[in-house]
Amino acid sequence: MPKPGPFLEACRASRDLWPAWIAELSAETGLSIEYDASGxxxxxxxxxxxxxxxxxxxxxxxxxxxxxxxxxxxxxxxxxxxxxxxxxxxxxxxDHRVDNVQACAVLAAAALAAGVTLNYDVDVERIELLDGGGAEGPGVRIHVRGGAPREADHLVLATGAWSGRIPGLPLLPVRxxxxxxxxxxxxxxxxxxxxxxxxxxxxxxxxxxxxxxxxxxxxxxxxxxxxxxxxxxxxxxxxxxxxxxxxxxxxxxxxxxxxTPDGLPLIGRLPGQPVWIATGHFRNGILLAPWTAREIARQMTGQEPSGEAAGLSPSRFINLPMESEAGSGYTVHS
Amino acid sequence: MPKPGPFLEACRASRDLWPAWIAELSAETGLSIEYDASGxxxxxxxxxxxxxxxxxxxxxxxxxxxxxxxxxxxxxxxxxxxxxxxxxxxxxxxDHRVDNVQACAVLAAAALAAGVTLNYDVDVERIELLDGGGAEGPGVRIHVRGGAPREADHLVLATGAWSGRIPGLPLLPVRxxxxxxxxxxxxxxxxxxxxxxxxxxxxxxxxxxxxxxxxxxxxxxxxxxxxxxxxxxxxxxxxxxxxxxxxxxxxxxxxxxxxTPDGLPLIGRLPGQPVWIATGHFRNGILLAPWTAREIARQMTGQEPSGEAAGLSPSRFINLPMESEAGSGYTVHS
Missing domain, CATH: 3.30.9.10 (D-Amino Acid Oxidase, subunit A, domain 2)
Structure with a gap:
């Protein structure tokens, strides 16, 4: 159990979000997610x-x-x-539990129903931060292997264990x-x-x-x-x-x-960039999924980070300015 | 290593058949079988x-x-x-080795090329020994689950661990x-x-x-x-x-x-019936495959069993007459 503090509060908030989230996802998709509160x-x-x-x-x-x-x-x-x-x-x-495989499948179905395009197994070669990127206009260009670049106003980086290896972004200490x-x-x-x-x-x-x-x-x-x-x-x-x-x-x-080096996730915006980071959850990715989604949505719509997100900003590990050589200077711990 | 005697001779004969058999199968099918003689x-x-x-x-x-x-x-x-x-x-x-998965696939391909019909996952409900079965005329009728019965002049029973459970045949002590x-x-x-x-x-x-x-x-x-x-x-x-x-x-x-109870395979004809038995190989099924094929072919074409087959006849376990209640009186060791 985490020590008392904002991170524990994020975990408890997220746990308490799960039942209603499952109900909502089930209503949207007709699919169920096994949830158990036996402890x-x-x-x-x-x-x-x-x-x-x-x-x-x-x-x-x-x-x-x-x-x-x-x-x-x-x-x-x-x-x-x-x-x-x-x-x-x-x-x-x-201690509650959900079936994580079912949860991911149902989330994908709900996203599709909401008009989201899902691309599986995309190999990102480089993220390009565009001039003038920010609140207005295209903010990032995503270069993928074997395909045309894609542009987006905003980028949410939720790439798990690979998050420290995306060329063109600041070097995140995620291993x-x-x-x-x-x-x-x-x-x-x-x-x-x-x-x-x-x-x-x-x-x-x-x-x-x-x-x-x-x-x-x-x-x-x-x-x-x-x-x-x-x-x-x-x-x-x-x-x-x-x-x-x-x-x-x-x-x-x-x-x-x-x-991550301090065992806490990276949740929040890269200062001055149209990039939000949602990674570094270690063993708490499923637990923290609904809270993370809510928190990132909150911050992307211009609200201040919640109190639970205190101490989780990625800027704690990033020496600004954030330009860096793609992939250099960072060795994955092995 | 088996004790000196006919069974050891069958094992050695079979081992020595493998290289030429692989060469022949490869020539027939264009497929290779990994074979190694390092020991x-x-x-x-x-x-x-x-x-x-x-x-x-x-x-x-x-x-x-x-x-x-x-x-x-x-x-x-x-x-x-x-x-x-x-x-x-x-x-x-x-001690040589072959890749048994490759060997089975190549044997199936060679059989198909030779005009054999292969049926996978057939559930045999009962073997019926027909009147007048023997060297002339239809000898057996094979009743299968969910399909029309099939008739054959001769039957070779090579059903491995399930050989003790075929209703209508003598109760073979194969577990x-x-x-x-x-x-x-x-x-x-x-x-x-x-x-x-x-x-x-x-x-x-x-x-x-x-x-x-x-x-x-x-x-x-x-x-x-x-x-x-x-x-x-x-x-x-x-x-x-x-x-x-x-x-x-x-x-x-x-x-x-x-x-089998004595650790030796069952190779040979059921006396008076158009049924040949090739089972009970325990851990030597791959080793003995070419010798078993040759021996069964030899006996089916009217020749006497070879000296290596001495002591392997299924009749050592069968009390004649061989009529029996389907499946009764025999419990698989478990």
Whole structure:
């Protein structure tokens, strides 16, 4: 849980926006997004993990988030495949979950219905900031590989782990941090929420799916499952949920999170340019999606940044003037 | 390595048929099959594994198969990702390999070119042995789900792990034994053959592929990768080839081997019926493919079984008369 402050408030605001956002998106598209408010079960095997639970319970209480101790019998009923070695379980009621794959598909459908043009797999070679760019007239020209340049009045940069590598923009200190995950199928539990220990998490996905995540690795832009990564996820699974040994291992994947030096996203305008930045969300991209959308829309329509956005402006990392050699002087951490 | 005897002779004969068979299939189809005669590197970490290598070396010498000790430096050069803890390496020169996926595709193409009709995913409900079946006239009627029955003079049963479950045929004691495997990509080694320890094997596949196998599990007909199965393959990989920790884990799969009570295949005619059996190959299906094809063709054209086929006749498990209730009285081991 983040420390009290504007970033925690952004996270809580965004979490609270999700249910209404899903309802609105469903009304617009006729498509549903799996949403679950059961919370997270934080489990402890060892004494030091129990101590961690105490810290989390205190932190939750300090910011008014609900947490409750779960009795062993209730836990076994909810999660019959869990290890008998789990000594203590804390339920965090404020941790909700959405199916991120469904959410992206439904968002795309809603955007299309609203007249947005979507282009997939576009390889941007360079962003050109045009003379006189700003509130009036064309502001940017986007050069793409194998296609005609495109011009736009405004640009919202929401390019995730690749955000530090867009030639022609200021060098944003966003680096990729790999996360590997796997999906199991055939898991029949009463518990529909998340389960987490210090070593990983398991989150329900659809009728019988269970997603196991996630590694945190500095591996550059190499988004691939690896021998050691999947082995570590399976070790977590077998330690925490030994009843799943014979369960079907369905899918493996790896993704890249956009990380920043201070762990906070970059939300806001590049001073003097028609470019808004919405990246660097690290592990909070889904959580912060509705708040980020609202915040960027707010700022693009001329309002001041909200109080929650304090400290998230990209200018904290940018030495103005912002002209720079395309791509030079910045090495992705690997 | 099998004990000296007809079955070992069948294995050696089949191995020796492969190169010419590949050449013939390639000439017929224009397609190639990856074939490699580098052999197997049998590695030992522990003292008891070294003792096993002694036994294998003796057994190889006893039947005239070449085996040689490989010096540590040479081994490191061939397999740079191998564990420094490997104490001894024995090379078995008689272990060749083919790409089984390519082999099946090329065989299908050759069969099509020869005028054979291939039907995939046909669900056989029952085999009906027709009156007067035998050398003359229609011998069998094959009832399939959702289609018209088909009649044939002769039937060759080559239905692998499902061979014990074909209603209307004698109850063959063939049971499925699951094997899980995984494929890594991006492995650059001089060594192009197989590498094996007591706990698993790694076999090169294509330009940079490495196939890791395989579990041996009694799990009925449930052909799925599991948490425990893939974890065990990754444990073998990390123990034997720790240099592959960051290597891409590409594909998982599970297959079913047809196992028999005595570990030997079922090759030969059902006495008095127009039905030939070619199943129960367990882990030797690819190895024995050309020999099995030749042997079945030989017997179907009226010749006596070869000496290598001694002891493989399905009649060793069948109490004549062979009429039986469809599917009753036989439980698949699970």
């Amino acid at each position: 997270t079960l934080l489990v402890a095997h060892e004494a030091d993990e129990e101590a961690h639970l105490d810290k989390v319970a205190h932190a939750a209480a300090a910011v008014g988030e609900a947490a409750e101790e779960i009795h062993h019998d209730r836990f076994r009923e909810w999660v019959p495949d869990a290890s008998p070695g789990i000594r203590r379980v804390l339920r965090l009621l404020g 990729p941090v790999r996360g590997q995950a796997l999906l199991l199928q055939g898991v029949e539990w009463p518990w529909r929420g998340c389960l987490r220990s210090r070593h990983g998490y398991a989150v329900r996905r659809g009728a019988t799916g269970l997603l196991i995540g996630a590694t945190v690795e500095e591996a550059g832009l190499l988004a691939q499952p690896t021998v050691a990564g999947i082995a570590s996820l399976l070790a977590f699974t077998r330690h925490t949920l030994p009843g799943l040994d014979a369960t079907r291992l369905d899918t493996l994947w790896a993704g890249l999170r956009p990380a | 197997t590197l049998l590695v030992a970490h522990e003292a008891d594994e070294e003792a096993h290598l002694d036994k294998v070396a003796h057994a190889a010498a006893a039947v005239g198969e070449a085996a040689e000790e490989i010096h540590h430096d040479r081994f490191r050069e061939w397999v740079p990702d191998a564990s420094p803890g490997i104490r001894r390496v024995l090379r078995l020169l008689g 499925p034994v699951r094997g899980q495997a995984l494929l890594l990509q991006g492995v650059e080694w001089p060594w192009r053959g197989c590498l094996r320890s007591r706990h698993g094997y790694a076999v090169r596949r294509g330009a940079t592929g490495l196939l890791i196998g395989a579990t041996v599990e009694e799990a009925g007909l449930l052909a799925q990768p599991t948490v425990a199965g893939i974890a065990s393959l990754l444990a073998f990989t990390r123990h034997t080839l720790p240099g592959l920790d960051a290597t891409r884990l590409d594909t998982l799969w599970a297959g079913l081997r047809p196992a």
